[in-house]
Amino acid sequence: MDAIRCIEAAKSVFAIEAKAVAGLAERLDNSFFEAVQQILESRGRVIVCGMGKSGIIGKKIAATLASTGTPSFFMHPGEAYHGDLGMVTSDDIFVAISNSGETDEVVKLIPFLRSNRNYLVALTGKPESTLARAAHSHLDVSVEEEACPLQLAPTSSTTAALAMGDALAVILMKARDFRPENFARFHPGGTLGRRLLSKVEDEMVTVNLPFVSVHAKVLEVIHIISCGGLGLAIIDFESGFGLVTDGDIRRGIELYSNTIFDKTAAELMSSDPSMVPVGTRVEDALLLMENRSITSLLVFQERSIVGVFKK
Structure with missing residues (x-):
């Protein structure tokens, strides 16, 4: 044939x-x-x-x-x-x-x-x-x-x-x-089950979170980012939290050139990072990340950062 x-x-x-x-x-x-x-x-x-x-x-x-x-x-x-x-x-x-x-x-x-x-x-x-x-x-x-x-x-x-x-x-x-929520209950191992049934605390990283001082120089920030393995460093300062990512470092090099090594975490960080509370559904967290074109979220409980949720 x-x-x-x-x-x-x-x-x-x-x-x-x-x-x-x-x-x-x-x-x-x-x-x-x-x-x-x-x-x-x-x-x-x-x-x-x-x-x-x-x-x-x-x-x-x-x-x-x-x-x-x-x-x-x-x-x-x-x-x-x-x-x-x-x-x-x-x-x-x-x-x-x-x-x-x-x-x-x-x-x-x-x-x-x-x-x-x-x-x-x-x-x-x-x-x-x-x-x-x-x-x-x-x-x-x-x-x-x-x-x-x-x-x-x-x-x-x-x-x-x-x-x-x-x-x-x-x-x-x-x-x-x-509804989709009902379907997810019977398919907890699938993508839909993960998104609709799981909470961010079920999947977030909680161990050895990469905190760094607001006064830390860039080399120290880079070291903390590398050790943490999350592509970011968390800055805990008096009025809240900041975030420095790999992307912030790259953009800093383009902006400051060789003088970047004189800069501190405070000068590179985002002072209003995206955060969600403990108890947030994975579905809602992922939608937020998609809408903001980001890959990480800080997870807080009361006034403390307790984890990092990644895509």
Whole structure:
């Protein structure tokens, strides 16, 4: 296959799958609304179940729900049938995914779910299938064709199921007024979690802060900056605090030339450095630094400098 045919074939896949996803909107009905309402009113979790490729899609849907405010986990239907159903409470909502609606491992769970009084949401491509008919809410994820040229490998059908799961998660987010702060709570290790959950005192440098006398000569200031490793020196003077940075030293050399070595910290420092109190969110500190085009902030508590926060 040459490059042109390769690219055209890929475009065909995109077109087929895009058509499959677009087609979902035409078949969306009140069942979707009822599923959303049941999940919102439930005191339990959303348990997502699927076999094979549907199971892989189910894992992603469960993960998306869990990270966006809807307690959820994935359950393998085979494991469920051999003991994991013990984790299912009557308050839980069960979401089963099967394109055919006849997947044996999934269909076998219907009697238990019925006796356990679980609300069942089914995502299938066959509205008349066993699973669809047993469900309280059936979400039609049927597609006209698979992107697979042999019409064997699940492609368009799994994409459609994934998109339906995303639609559920997004609508639930909106209904719960899920905010970035909530998202950050579930993602403390990510950039957003750091910015929204952490405080400056969680990340600031507190040891061996580079303080220097207001009367210190430039060579001493440079020495303190080098020893501190923060690119700055802090000056504590009678009416407040000052800051001398590497940039201040460079600008001083340009301004004073060789006479800079006769200058003191007081003559080079910024007497109104940017400072934030202990308790400031990292998000707010970073925004302040971005707005002022700086890379460091002094952190104070009462009338003392207790740390330096760096980008």
